[in-house]
Amino acid sequence: MRITELFEKGEFVVTAEVGPPKGVEIDHLIKDAHEFLKTRVHALNVTDNQSSVMRTGSLATCKVLKDEGLLPIFQITCRDRNRIALQSDVLSAALLGIENLLLLTGDYTTLGDHPQAKPVFDLDSVSLIHAVKCLEQGFDLAGNAVDGKPPKFAKGAVVSPCSDSVDVQLAKMEAKVKAGCEYFQTQGVFEPDKFMEFMEKAKQFGVPVQLGLIIPKNVGMCRYMNGNVAGVHVPDDMIEELKADKEKTKAGDTGVEICARLIKECKDYCQGIHIMSLGWENRIPEILDMAGIAPVAK
Amino acid sequence: MLITQLKSKEIIESLAEGKIVIINCHGCKEVYFAEHEADELQKELSASKEITKIITTDYICNPDNLKLQLKKHMDVINAADTILVFSCGVGIQTVADQFQEKRVYSCCDTYQLPGFQGVTALNVDCGQCGECYLNGTGGICPITACSKSLINGQCGGAKNGMCEVDKDMECGWERIYRKLEKMNKLDNMKYDAPKVRNFGISKEK
Ligand code: SF4
Ligand code: SF4
Numbered sequence: 001m002r003i004t005e006l007f008e009k010g011e012f013v014v015t016a017e018v019g020p021p022k023g024v025e026i027d028h029l030i031k032d033a034h035e036f037l038k039t040r041v042h043a044l045n046v047t048d049n050q051s052s053v054m055r056t057g058s059l060a061t062c063k064v065l066k067d068e069g070l071l072p073i074f075q076i077t078c079r080d081r082n083r084i085a086l087q088s089d090v091l092s093a094a095l096l097g098i099e100n101l102l103l104l105t106g107d108y109t110t111l112g113d114h115p116q117a118k119p120v121f122d123l124d125s126v127s128l129i130h131a132v133k134c135l136e137q138g139f140d141l142a143g144n145a146v147d148g149k150p151p152k153f154a155k156g157a158v159v160s161p162c163s164d165s166v167d168v169q170l171a172k173m174e175a176k177v178k179a180g181c182e183y184f185q186t187q188g189v190f191e192p193d194k195f196m197e198f199m200e201k202a203k204q205f206g207v208p209v210q211l212g213l214i215i216p217k218n219v220g221m222c223r224y225m226n227g228n229v230a231g232v233h234v235p236d237d238m239i240e241e242l243k244a245d246k247e248k249t250k251a252g253d254t255g256v257e258i259c260a261r262l263i264k265e266c267k268d269y270c271q272g273i274h275i276m277s278l279g280w281e282n283r284i285p286e287i288l289d290m291a292g293i294a295p296v297a298k
Numbered sequence: 299m300l301i302t303q304l305k306s307k308e309i310i311e312s313l314a315e316g317k318i319v320i321i322n323c324h325g326c327k328e329v330y331f332a333e334h335e336a337d338e339l340q341k342e343l344s345a346s347k348e349i350t351k352i353i354t355t356d357y358i359c360n361p362d363n364l365k366l367q368l369k370k371h372m373d374v375i376n377a378a379d380t381i382l383v384f385s386c387g388v389g390i391q392t393v394a395d396q397f398q399e400k401r402v403y404s405c406c407d408t409y410q411l412p413g414f415q416g417v418t419a420l421n422v423d424c425g426q427c428g429e430c431y432l433n434g435t436g437g438i439c440p441i442t443a444c445s446k447s448l449i450n451g452q453c454g455g456a457k458n459g460m461c462e463v464d465k466d467m468e469c470g471w472e473r474i475y476r477k478l479e480k481m482n483k484l485d486n487m488k489y490d491a492p493k494v495r496n497f498g499i500s501k502e503k
Contacts, residue, residue: 168472
């Protein structure tokens with residue numbers, strides 16, 4: 001199933017994210033997905049060598065999750081593959097019955113664990129969306145016909161609502177919509193006001209947006225994100241909140257509460273949520289319960 | 299060696315708005331410049347467009363030299379709406395940088411021929427992509443000013459206006475956006491078909 005069908009039905013679409021490990025043992029990932037996510041999220045993003053750190057592939061992991069009865073979203077970045085490999089992987093996804101894509105430019109190579117690697121960036125997020133759209137219309141990017149019935153995907157992308165250059169981000173968002181993007185997931189949001197202001201401007205594009213959430217695990221993580229992670233800013237009062245009850249924060253409960261509160265505050269302004277739990281998948285059901293988001297109908 | 303090839307007459311015509319000043323750079327031996335063709339085209343243009351001055355000079359890639367060369371023409375330049383530059387990518391960027399709010403447009407594509415390359419140890423750089431994008435980007439080269447050489451806009455990695463790859467480098471797309479804002483040309487970011495590089499003709503791979 002394509003998640004665009006859910007948006008069309010007016011569902012409040014809930015997704016989470018899993019990262020394949022460096023290595024091929026993914027039993028743990030599958031167990032967590034069954035235990036904590038299967039009944040609570042509509043679909044699961046599978047990251048593509050996230051943060052430029054080499055791991056098992058997104059497409060193969062998507063296929064395993066699909067065979068387990070979950071709905072995967074295949075994340076594809078332009079960092080490691082040129083247009084030939086990208087289009088080939090998109091067709092491979094169709095062959096494996098993977099119908100949901102999240103199309104990204106990707107982090108730069110030097111940020112990861114193979115800083116010596118050659119950065120590709122033959123295409124970018126916008127031209128990759130365009131390439132997928134071409135394939136859906138029966139042609140590749142060079143204009144050659146693709147044999148047989150063309151594939152059909154839900155084409156998604158990302159945007160940073162709390163970026164310090166939100167106007168530049170909105171311009172890029174518009175380019176993505178024009179290229180054929182059908183839904184957006186956002187970078188982690190900690191400032192509801194900024195998010196609402198952003199949504200006010202993004203409304204004109206008429207494309208569903210899922211609020212991105214990162215569970216704030218502790219003060220150090222928040223400080224790190226403020227200094228280093230683009231588009232993410234944890235306000236001071238939230239950092240104070242995490243500081244206030246050390247035991248509670250240590251147990252993860254403060255972060256869970258903050259996340260649930262952000263959902264409640266923003267939910268009327270967006271069409272779904274996307275939770276980046278970074279290893280805390282087990283806390284997702286609690287967050288959703290607290291925020292009043294019911295289990296998904298299967 | 300660099301080769302500059304004229305953009306098509308249609309493209310150049312579409313860029314020529316209002317009062318126009320043309321700057322030709324016949325500077326260095328390392329750049330082949332289509333002098334004759336440029337001359338013909340400029341003659342044709344003057345039939346339908348208001349060209350107030352044609353300046354032919356050299357080494358406009360050197361900002362100090364450029365200032366010096368243009369000094370005596372500043373009145374007509376200030377009164378112009380558009381500056382059309384016939385030079386390599388570095389020259390065009392140097393002019394665009396000098397006139398922040400003016401519409402400075404590139405009339406050439408710069409690409410590379412194997413062999414000796416021009417020496418331009420300057421703060422702007424041209425990757426000789428062969429399909430100059432400067433007209434859509436406020437005269438700031440997306441190939442060399444953006445770490446990922448993106449041509450469809452900013453990635454998600456900029457923080458406080460700085461690039462994710464190098465925290466001491468301003469994000470090229472942040473600069474492009476701000477420059478277009480100053481030129482009142484943000485519409486340049488709105489186009490229907492996404493841009494796709496042609497690496498078949500580009501030097502920078
Ligand atoms: S866009 Fe940049 S690399 Fe390409 S020709 Fe123009 S200045 Fe040179
Ligand atoms: S942060 Fe800016 S300059 Fe750096 S890669 Fe992204 S768009 Fe390019």
